Amino acid sequence: MADSTPVDTVAASTTPATANRSTTPTSSTFRDYISSSWAERPEVTPSPRPQAAFAAARRMRLAAKFPGATLVIPAGPAKVRSNDTDYPYRAHSAFSHLTGWASDTVPGAVLVISPGDDTPAVLYFTPTAGRDTEEFYANAAIGEFWTGPRPSLAHVAADLALETRPLTELAAPGDEIIVLRGVDEAADDLAPAGSADAELLRAVSELRLVKDEYEIAEMRAAIDATRQGFDDVIADLPEIVAHPRGERLVEGTFNRRARAEGNTVGYDTIAASGPHACILHWTRNDGPVAPGDLLLLDAGVELDSLYTADITRTLPVSGTFTEVQRRVYEAVREAADAAFAIVRPGIRFREIHAEAMKVIAAKTAEWGLLPVSAEESLDPDAQYHRRYMVHGTSHHLGIDVHDCAQARRELYLDGVLEPGMVFTIEPGLYFQPDDLTVPEEYRGIGVRIEDDILVTADGAENLSAAIPRTADDVEAWLASLRS
Known part of the structure; x- marks a missing residue:
């Protein structure tokens, strides 16, 4: 880039750090001459x-x-x-x-x-x-x-x-x-x-808790652009896998789409492959994307209006899930679907998380990972299942990826849903590679599925439902874009 050295007479009021390097003519x-002959x-x-x-x-x-x-x-x-x-x-x-x-x-x-x-x-x-x-x-x-x-x-x-x-x-x-x-x-x-x-x-x-007509339209457009970015990543998977820092290529491929279709990314892209998928906010993105691993891609395009999508899909790098990967993936999807099923005006925002946790507790208990039953784990004084999903299930979304963050608790976590609210539903399961509470076959598997949800007059709409979600559909998605 050019050396930003201002003319001496304005250096002190503009960029004083470069005043001692100024070479701009002052005569x-x-x-x-420079002020004349402009159209x-x-x-x-x-x-x-x-x-x-x-x-x-x-x-x-x-x-x-x-x-x-x-x-x-x-x-x-x-x-x-x-x-x-x-x-x-x-x-x-x-x-x-x-x-x-x-x-x-x-x-x-x-x-x-x-x-x-x-x-x-x-x-x-x-x-x-x-x-x-x-x-x-x-x-x-x-x-x-x-x-x-x-x-x-x-x-x-x-x-x-x-x-x-x-x-x-x-x-x-x-x-x-x-x-x-x-x-x-x-x-x-x-x-x-x-x-x-x-x-x-x-x-x-x-003021942003309930979105107006313009905002909702922008959210739809941001999600459409984000879908294109996910398609780009899948199409580039052979090149991504071949590079020793394939996660960086994932990030770059998605960011290219974000700059082409919008302003930039709405937040630092999480391109987490293999055990990195167990790190909730992995943004270093400097690891390989290896065959047999899962790639957790959490990304969103921010439009020029500054409205952003926030989508996560977990992709089998080889094109198909292993039996254990599919089991974990479908459990997470079941939790997401259960949470979405109760969304309607009049319920409280925190109920969405509670509904997803019922499934997470049930599944981890079914697999023998908990020292107690699912019902006992759901007790507020227990919460064993939360070892494998420590984050919340939802956050408001809009002009900020974590929108409305300074809203009062009684209007946010304890708030009542209204038509026009937009938020995420994003349960996950994360089995750290050194977690001795889970069988070895689970260790290093991290799965999150995240969708953007609009509350309607009589229920809810999954704005990102067109981006494949089921294990079968994800495999078909990868096959169609890599063929």
């Missing part, structure tokens, strides 16, 4: 993007929870990865949810929602700089020569159906100010910290 002759750029005024109306409705609902208060929701600045290189930028989820500005957000933008019957909102950001400014060519952090042109205030106002102003005009916007803290230090400085700040953090999370 007036150069400045006059005109016609301003194109877009129609509002589809999510704009939904974002406006969300702002109204949020403002109603804080009457008389001004709410400050920052997108957040770019985050440094190493010296003068940044991580790929992603706006804070609450900001994108409330503005509709997603993968194309200008870093450092701030949304301000003022009190009032019509809930006026203003979006502050740094608009594009003129070619007669030093920033244009010399500012490695935000200059057009370095990072590309930013949109104008008018363009974003039309695109998002929001009033826009330069970030330089942002000041303490009222008497009662509540800031979404910890996102942007500059925004935090607009008002002293208060007890209502924690309430705002909860509120923006709880």
